Amino acid sequence: MPLSPCPLYIAGEWLTPKIPGTPVFNPSTGDVIAECPAGGTTEVNAAVEAAQAAFPAWRDTPPVERARVFFKYRQLVEANFDQLCQTVSREHGKTNAEARGSIFRGLENIEYACGIPTLLFGDSLRNIARGVDCDTINLPLGVCVGITPFNFPAMVPLWMYPTAIACGNTFVLKPSEKVPLSAVLLGQLLEQAGLPKGVFNIVHGGRAAVDALLTHPKVRAISFVGSTPIAKYIYDTGTKHGKRVQANGGAKNYIVVMPDADVGKTVENLATAAFGCAGERCMAGSTALAVGAAADRVLPELVKAANAIKVGPTDRAAQPDMGPVITGQHRDRVLSLLATGEKEGAKIIADGRGVKVAAAPKGFYVGATVVDGVQNNMTLAKEEVFGPVLNVMRMDDLDAAIEQANQSAFGNGAAIFTNNGRAAREFTMRVKAGMVGVNVGVPATMAMFPFTGWDDSFYGDLHIQGKESIQFYTQQKVVSSRWFGGDVGDVWKK
Known part of the structure; x- marks a missing residue:
């Protein structure tokens, strides 16, 4: 051609x-x-x-x-x-x-x-x-x-x-x-x-x-x-x-999941925020901060959702759920960061590294991946992966989650999933980010509002x-x- x-x-x-x-x-x-x-x-x-x-x-x-x-x-x-x-x-x-x-x-x-x-x-x-x-x-x-x-x-x-x-x-x-x-x-x-x-x-x-x-x-x-x-x-x-x-x-956007969050809606929004556009967006939800019992309630369903995401070519009539990353070089960088995270002690609970696309074997594919047990000192916690990878960090309470989010040098977006108005208000007032979502996983603004990133x-x-x-x-x-x-x-x- x-x-x-x-x-x-x-x-x-x-x-x-x-x-x-x-x-x-x-x-x-x-x-x-x-x-x-x-x-x-x-x-x-x-x-x-x-x-x-x-x-x-x-x-x-x-x-x-x-x-x-x-x-x-x-x-x-x-x-x-x-x-x-x-x-x-x-x-x-x-x-x-x-x-x-x-x-x-x-x-x-x-x-x-x-x-x-x-x-x-x-x-x-x-x-x-x-x-x-x-x-x-x-x-x-x-x-x-x-x-x-x-x-x-x-x-x-x-x-x-x-x-x-x-x-x-x-x-x-x-x-x-x-x-x-x-x-x-x-x-x-x-x-x-x-x-x-x-x-x-x-x-x-x-x-x-x-x-x-x-x-x-x-x-x-x-x-x-x-x-x-x-x-x-x-x-x-x-x-x-x-x-x-x-x-x-760039960004490292945090999504706080409270114990009272609606599991179905939260999983749906987490999957969209982390894996939409193959994670290649500055408003991607790259890290979930699971507070208290939220991890045990949400993670099993999130793993099911990640494993169900169909990856494939986007240039034909039959459409996948998620397409490739931009280049082979970028795919290799994402895979390298995941390997480093595993070596540093994180646990990959939904693994998209071995995805095979028979219809397009030379495409640049990484499947939806969820990494549990991520800690502050790990490379995955510091680097912007810019791929279909969701880190999970476990927090004792909302104060700890806000403190974790506010340690980031970035300040693009942050979100909270909860049915508690007081928790939502506390989060929106205290979190250091220019765009904040309440039960909205990707709080990117529309044309009539400014795209208000902060800090780095x-x-x-x-x-x-x-x-x-x-x-x-x-x-x-x-x-x-x-x-x-x-x-x-x-x-x-x-």
């Missing part, structure tokens, strides 16, 4: 440069399906210059007209929904249901951008002093950049550029070189929506492209989602070069999504005005 095209999009032109590339795999089969161009300074310069040239006209386009582009874009994304889902599943390995869910979340961000005329409202106060009026105006920054990860090829880019562009900025997207095809398709649809040339651009590449974007003098703001070490590097480098930066990092899960001040994203992509101007002269009526008579 011929490789899928993976062009750059610069100044309204789709380009296939003659530069070295990196392979793009179908994780379900292990086959190479595309070659992603490894762009660098030359390609980044061209994209940023195109965005800078397009900025004045787009900045001056009325917000209502900008919104109309995104109304059209929403229609196009919806009309091409199945193709987008297939592309996401093919290059990432998500099941069709997971791909659909992620694109729906992306659509919500497009819909949010459609409300930009009211989202850009400023404040006014007449007669703030005698004869003086004061107004605030929210204005775009200029060229903004999005650097996105492999785990959500469509959703995460849609967290960024619809809002940024609707605010009046221009944009350069650098998608993960592991999953560039979804970004290309989204860019083609945005072009069809009537966005002027140069307002949106796509460059591909790895470290060289990222560094060129971080240091380019005409880039004003950078949005990033990825691992914590890279997020810190993005933030440090970007801010050093005078850019606004919002950099979302986020570097910056203003978060992605919601009102904070509007603040991030705009700058305020305050206008104080006073008018001198004679009688107003006399002026009009002249």
Whole structure:
């Protein structure tokens, strides 16, 4: 089968440069399906210059007209929904249901951008002093950049550029070189929506492209989602070069299970939180903190649920419950961490290491795995596995569980399963995490709320999504005005 095209999009032109590339795999089969161009300074310069040239006209386009582009874009994304889902599943390995869910979340961000005329409202106060009026105006920054990860090829880019562009900025997207095809398709649809040339651009590449974007003098703001070490590097480098930066990092999310939790609903949510998207998400529930008798009530049913999860290829009509991880290298890392955990004394009670997929023997598969008896000093307790692995730690009481969760350097999400309102309130008030769920295993926010990671899960001040994203992509101007002269009526008579 011929490789899928993976062009750059610069100044309204789709380009296939003659530069070295990196392979793009179908994780379900292990086959190479595309070659992603490894762009660098030359390609980044061209994209940023195109965005800078397009900025004045787009900045001056009325917000209502900008919104109309995104109304059209929403229609196009919806009309091409199945193709987008297939592309996401093919290059990432998500099941069709997971791909659909992620694109729906992306659509919500497009819909949010459609409300930009009211989202850009400023404040006014007449007669703030005698004869003086004061107004605030929210204005775009200029060229903004999005650097996105492999785990959500469509959703995460849609967290960024619809809002940024609707605010009046221009944009350069650098998608993960592991999953560039979804970004290309989204860019083609945005072009069809009537966005002027140069307002949106796509460059591909790895470290060289990222560094060129971080240091380019005409880039004003950078949005990033990825691992914590890279997020810190993005933030440090970007801010050093005078850019606004919002950099979302990794996580180690805890789910507290109280003795009174509903067993069926808790097991269902734990399985979804830990094994959904093959565990490759920063909001995955990676560690269950079982309080008191909760372990004996919940673990037997959780093991049954994990063992029942069918793993297989996601690029065909018959869908599994869970797909592959992104690469063979990542699969091997997950397996290595499990082996280390076992050596350090943890007990694997649901073992997905030996999973075999006869229909796709070269795919990158790990089955759903539950590890009991994890302790603080173990590697599994410290490392973000980013795979279908759920650690179980046993706690004496809620205080101990909260203390354990708060020891983490991360702060993305946390959840509690209980029927006790007092326990839930205590947890939500005391746990150190930006997003908290009560009987919700994956408390990821929707488009109108910010994605509020804390601590080593986020570097910056203003978060992605919601009102904070509007603040991030705009700058305020305050206008104080006073008018001198004679009688107003006399002026009009002249």
